[in-house]
Amino acid sequence: MTCFIVHACAFDCAPTHGEPNNMTCEPIEIYRDIFVHDRPLMDTRAPIEYSKGSFPLATNLPLMTDDERAQVGTCYKQQGQEAAIALGHQLVHGEIKAARVQAWRQFCEQHPTGYLFCFRGGMRSQITQSWLKESGLDYRYVPGGYKAMRRFLIDDFERQMQQNSLVVLGGHSGNGKTILLNELANGLDLEGAAHHRGSAFGQFVNAPSTQINFENQLAIDALKINAQGFRSFIVEDEGRNIGASHLPLSLYHKMEQAEIVVIDDPLGVRLGRLCQEYVVQMHQQYQQAFGEEAGWHHYCEYLQQSLFKTRRRLGLERYEQLSLALNQALKTQARTEQVDGHYAWLEPMVRDYYDPMYDYQLNQKKDRIIFQGNYADVKAYFTHQADAA
Missing domain, CATH: 3.40.250.10 (Rhodanese-like domain)
Incomplete structure (x- = not known):
């Protein structure tokens, strides 16, 4: 009934609303x-x-x-x-x-x-x-x-990686890469498919995708973009792994050779986006998922554990300083609902940890950069490219 599976020979359900008929469609x-x-x-x-x-x-x-x-x-x-x-x-x-x-x-x-x-x-x-x-x-x-x-999804994705072009969207943390990807019709959101933002602070409230679900979602997203007539994709600059999910090799190898467009916004603008994403939105999402009291506990735990993951790269002394700043910001937020205190740990975290790490990575592929500008400039660049295609 279950463990022995026989192939069906007849598909006799009636079609509804003009959708493909199992009996007539391949x-x-x-x-x-x-x-x-x-x-x-x-x-x-x-x-x-x-x-x-x-x-x-x-x-x-x-x-x-x-x-x-x-x-x-x-x-x-x-x-x-x-x-x-x-x-x-x-x-x-x-x-x-x-x-x-x-x-x-x-x-x-x-x-x-x-x-x-x-x-x-x-x-x-x-x-x-x-x-x-x-x-x-x-x-x-x-x-x-x-x-x-x-x-079908695996084969179609591999076909698209062979036949279609790719541009990588780069930039420091907080430059709004994922936001822009979702504003572009041919943006392929790898982090959205993985249900993880790919950093120490990258977990979502709900569990990350399984590898199979990640691959399925990615292939479906690419299929939909292709169905709109696009023959190129824009993806965020990522490593081989996003959380627990690893990129299909065909995609990763293509990204290693692709041209790069870089968003370069001022640090203050970037910090505002990061505070909104990792503080304001995550707090809201944890409360929606668990209720006010339990949600606050999970939210605090998320920030503290995410910071803890960076302790080796930060060094113990620097980690202790940022941990104290984070805990103070949480106390202030709990008392006043104000989130500005989080800049005290966010700014040095970005400036001293994430930025140098990404600068090193981007320097290794600087010869592939074809355009660089602020968020608005990059969005205009991609819009012009789409109009010219």
Whole structure:
């Protein structure tokens, strides 16, 4: 029922709202439509499979729980396919089956243009679709399932790295590189895909992406840019790793050879952006996620632990000074809600830690710099380039 997957031969769901019909479209056309147009997806794989990686708009509504899947898998290995199928139906029947079908129906009714999928578009998809039909609802499933969609994304991304050009956007911390990337139609936000900003202070409130989710999101973002007619991408200057995620080698090697455009804003402007991003916004996000009291605790812990990660490069004495300044700024913020006190540790952190480190890195590739200016100048440069293309 789960551990043995057979390929589906017929795709008999009726199309809705003019979307591709499983019976008439090539699978690759279906995959492209799903990702370019953000079709909702119902992932019927077990939670443990989903947790390792899925797609941005996928909701996990499994046919079987992890425990049920494990039991069926053991049965399949020991007694064969027929016994495993029988056990699967024994485990998922009656009220359990009814509850799962009801959850599937709710999803399908809320998302009539979506699809369901399992690992290979085999038995789990067919059973889910069959039970939905028994309840009076037709719904499409993805031919080839998760495996085929993932392969499509990997292959398409590699193709784009071979065929399309790339420009790297550089600049010191606080120059607004990520902000600008998201204002440009062909900006590819690597940090957004990784769900991490790539520095000691780079974690988000929620967990970073798994490697699979990072690669899937990155490929989907590139696919959407390409679908708009762009044949070039703009990416932020990054190392091989962003948090726990590592860049696909095809992208990283292309970045190593790409031309570079550098944003160069004054330190005061940069500090204002950093304070807004790492202090004001992170405080707000932690409170939204955990509530006022617990959110404050998590926010303070985030700043203190992030600073702690830099202690070796800073040196113990410098770290102690900045730690005292940070704790004082937090006390002031808690008492008055004012955040200006954070500049006392932010400025030396940027000036003495991040700037020298990036200056050294940028100097290694200075021969590839083709334009340099403040935020407005760089935005105008890219806008002109897009208009001239």
